[in-house]
Amino acid sequence: MKICFQADADLNQAIVTGVLRREPTIDFQTSNTSNLLGLSDLEVLAFAAQEHRVLVSHD
Numbered sequence: 001m002k003i004c005f006q007a008d009a010d011l012n013q014a015i016v017t018g019v020l021r022r023e024p025t026i027d028f029q030t031s032n033t034s035n036l037l038g039l040s041d042l043e044v045l046a047f048a049a050q051e052h053r054v055l056v057s058h059d
Contacts, residue, residue, distance in 0.1 A: 002027065006053035008044050009037050015056075029053070 004027040007016050016028055031037055034051075036044050041059075048055040 004051070004053045005029070006034060006036075006044075006048040006051065006055050007031055008041075008055060008057040010058045011056055012058070028056075 007013075007028065007030050009031040011031070013030065016030055019026060019028055031044075034047065036047060039047070045055055
């Protein structure tokens with residue numbers, strides 16, 4: 001099983017960029033890619049769970 005990641009809006013984009021630069025095969029979606037901007041924390045968590053993704057956040 002492949003682990004997939006979902007960044008929330010608070011995660012610094014430089015972290016996602018750095019991870020993907022180091023290991024481009026990692027499935028790491030940004031909040032922009034997933035249209036999560038403006039959603040509540042619970043909505044973002046529900047989205048990540050529904051998509052079988054690990055949510056990565058600063059808060």
